[in-house]
Amino acid sequence: MASAAIFSSLRRSRSPSLDAFLAPVDLENDVAGLLKTLLTISSEIVSSFSDKTPSFQKKNSRSLLRKIKLFVVFLDSVQDSGDSCSNLQPTVVLCFKELYLLLYRSKILLDYCNQSSKLWLLLQNPSISGHFHDLNQEFTTLLDVFPINNLNNLISSDVIEQIHLLQKQSRRGNKLFIDKNDEVLRLKLFKILDEFGEGKVPTFDEVYELFVKKLGVFDARVCRVEIEYLEEQIMNHEIDLEPSSSILGGFIALIRYCRFLLFGFDEDEVETLKGNSNNNNKCFKRGKKIRGLISKEIADTFITIPKDFCCPISLDLMTDPVIISTGQTFDRGSISRWIEEGHCSCPKTGQVLVHKKLVPNRALRNLIMQWCMAHKIPYTPPENSDIGNEPFPAAPASRVAVEANKATVKLLIQQFENGSEFGKSIAAREIRLLSKTGRENRRFIAESGVIPHLKNLLSSQSAVAQENAVTAILNLSIYDKNKTRIMDQYECLRSIVSVLRYGHTIESKENAAATLFSLSAVHDYKKRIADEEGALLTLAHMLRDGTPRGKKDAITALFNLSTHIDNCVKMIEYGVVKALVEALNCETVAEEAAGALAVLVRQPAGAEAVGNEETAVIGLVEMMRCGTPRGKENAVAALLELCRSGGARTSERVLKAPALAGLIQSLLFTGTKRARRKAASLARVFQRCHYDSLRVSETGFRLEYAFAAANAASGNLDSGFQAETVSVSMSMSVSVS
16 A cells, blocks of 8 residues: 555645545446446546656656556456446456556556656655555556456457456566666765755756756756745645655755856746735745645635634634743644744744743634534644644754855855846845745845845835845844844935835835834834834824735834834824824724833823824723723723823823723723733722812722722732833734745
């Protein structure tokens, strides 16, 4: 029996019908229909693959096709016997059903060999040869047990003679065949990979001999196809097959280097570049060329997935939810890739990860399974999903991949220095791709001196070149030391802000905003960014009128900038406060807008500006009513600081807000720990106002009772509220294209 791993892989990538792996039970009593089906399948295999042999596995493919051709003749002869074939013995019918399975598996294996990349076929040479051998063995077994003598009256003697000859040949030649030339070539590839790891870069002649003459890689397009195919194997977690994902990463880096060494930068890649420019700079959507089965089923039925069942990173239904050290839940695949890329913080809260253990969220997984069953959506928990107490085995980039990528970056820098404008655009795209993952990649790319060249492309008239350049800078900025390199580069910050203001595409502007957010993680840079002409004004405009993603990028950048005390006046002057207040009505950014307002109102100027906005208090109170738990925390914190810093008139407006007392009471009992603390402080302010005016109403009494009850319940809310420092919680993450 052929290995389950390879056929599981083939089913995932080619998605044949389940009927391909089951005997045709519906033809149990229809022998004529069974024969017709067998003849159709075998004829289709012969016509499809006779003139389309794969680059490798040629002899194994031809040997299998010769057997199937003979079965076509044999089946055609049996079918020509007419009504006689309906009286076949049960043993003959059973053998025909087994033949059905073998033919379908043959079709899948041949299709796999023809559609796989050349390099992948070569790397899998021993394994795939084993699958051909397994099929040949099963054909031999079938021929041995086939009661051919029972068909003497149905088929001609020459056909019977050919079947007997095939039986003898199958017994004699039923040995594992691995093409020696293919195996030598495979070992040569691994040798070059090892030499790369030792710092020995292959010469042009060596690369040309191996890739062009031996592998048949004749142009840059074929290189791209090879890279995309190998990346797909890694994304589909085909790690049950050799080689491992780390070795495949080394081969991808090797092909990328050979692609530029052999074919340069001047071939026509306009469509590819245009396609890349349309991709949003989101961390893990870049690899989702093929959506999972569950997501596809949901899309086909137009069912809305509950928000809590979706991974915050991929936005898809979670199949294996796990909890990280900050208490947030993500899908295992998404958070694993996030950590593998070198991030040490939670992508949702921005908190530093204390450890990298992934704990299965079994309760949520059971709820997801029940929901899928209720909506008739197929759901299969991944194997080994309960192994969550081990640290995430995120293998760093192999030394081979690092060395090959370093050699590639040298070629790209030469193109930046001496190439055409189109070539520079291609080089920027490659830097963007190389900087997507890995701290090591981001470090040596920046150290190689690429940032000045990317800065120059920010003012390019080419929309594609500009977008690739700003996205590459964004990716590089994730590595902390690169933030300094970017900010120290002459006029680089000004160029980034210029893209934010006048970028050729929406994606360029959004990625520029995300870059400002990334750079503003360093406190000393927050004022420099805010002082740059047009930065705050454009971010405020993007927050009001941008796309959903643009609003997210703008609000995260503005939040970071608001935490610097010297930026408050400028943010008021350029309309940021007004934009934040308006954003309270936007569901996608309301939570973060309330957090930024809570920071700004700590200063008298900020409190006055927010207090002057007619809808500010109403929006914050409404968020206390209907917001997310974190949004409620931020809203009550902002209202508390308004009372403390906004003066008597602003405090009066806050405390007279409709239903405020009831909302405070609700938070005291049902809010998160931080929300309860903030609500308790606001309750004290509320009470003092009533005591000072000697108007202790029924509402005030009810609030006082609730406050006392909450104190008693929590046991620790009675102390420290007078001097409590209000903390703000918001989601902080940097996305990678």
